[in-house]
Amino acid sequence: MGAHVNRGGDALFARHALLADGWRRDVLIAWDGAGDLVRVEPDAVAAAGCAQAEYVLPGMINLHSHAFQRALGGLTERAGGSGNGDLDSFWTWRDLMYRFANRITPEQMEAVAAQLYVECLRHGYTAVCEFHYLHRDSDGAAYADPAETARRIAAAAGAAGIGLTLLPVMYAYAGFGEAPLKPEQRRFRSDPALVLRIAEALDGLRSPQLEVGAAPHSLRAVSIGQLNELARALPAGRPLHIHIAEQALEVQQCLDASGRRPVEWLLDQAEVDARWCLVHATHLSAGEVVALAHSGAVAGLCPTTEANLGDGLFPLAPYLAAGGRFGIGSDSHVSQSPVEELRWLEYGQRLQHGRRNIVASPGRPDVAAGLWHGALLGGAQASGRRLGVLAPGRRADLLVLDGAHPNLDGAAPDDVLGRFLFCGNDNLVRDVLAGGRWAVRNGRHPDQDTIAARYKTALRQLRES
């Protein structure tokens, strides 16, 4: 056969599959050896021997991850952690996180990331955007290969089988006004040249399963000049992510330094468009909500981390009303489940507004459908990869739900997403296909025990270091 015909590939017959226009029956889903969907045909007839499944939906995109922080989960929940009497805040948490960030080795980073990515896959994330900034060694010296630690992230994603958007981060200053980095930030130290060098070094790894973008950390960690230099030098179309307005204090500091709020200032000073993802856009004025929605960028929302850190609640209802796009990320990974992330997103809005069913519209009253479709659309855009819809030409990233589970047995298709997101705590994801390869079968990843053993070794070493 000609080289153009990809060997391998396979097919699945779904009794019910969630397509862009909703649930469809008897859908033949076929993919090629390169992991691209080649056929998605409703009302088909199951071919003899073709694997069958009850409920199939697109895999979710995790648009914001600091993989190494997975190892910190649960260890920062004691009051007084700062040791100096400060009230526990995002900033005292950050001090604890920095102490850990300055100890972890490249090998340990790879082991922690692989464990995290297996857990993400098992819960229904088939792609992740890694916001990666530990470029230097614990002394702040450069590794021989500037992409040393970034390659570890790529290796971990490959071992787990999750699709990856790798975002080397630029971190030049400790605060607005180009404040010099603190010693504890020495591993992050980077400028446009270093980030571009890392992105270029990773070019050879780019594939349909791995895209490379970049990320100015935040407006307090880079100058606008550096941000624009990086954005303009990065090859066209590559994703650009940034932490934007997470904490009220940094919004105030931005106002003090520039006279503008962070989102307002970024939209005014940079060419923000659909390639941008603004993470933690928590504190927005009404004008910024509309401006962000109209920019075409994605709001990267990380509800479980933003709750854990006491950040605040994103103004989701007005943002959606203005046509804004959003996606979800597990960030510090106190949760690895898109179900929990989306449940928290909706519940936070309900608590804030004192009413129910916020993420809904006249055309789509089903909240779970609004959440899952919305996060797919925004997550796919933020990833810079062909994701988010079961359609020919997109990546073969899909989830098979456990149709035999009491929550789903005999469920009408229109009830499936509501049962999936808002009913109980069992993980209803049974099989996961990522990039045309089965990464999870019956809830298990084939290498999860080996990857977990390496993770445990890394944690033991970190406890002893």
Ligand code: NGQ
């Ligand atoms: C980070 N995390 O990059 O891991 C940040 C903390 C910083 C969140 N913003 C470090 N949640 O913001 O300087």
Ligand code: ZN
């Ligand atoms: Zn972050």
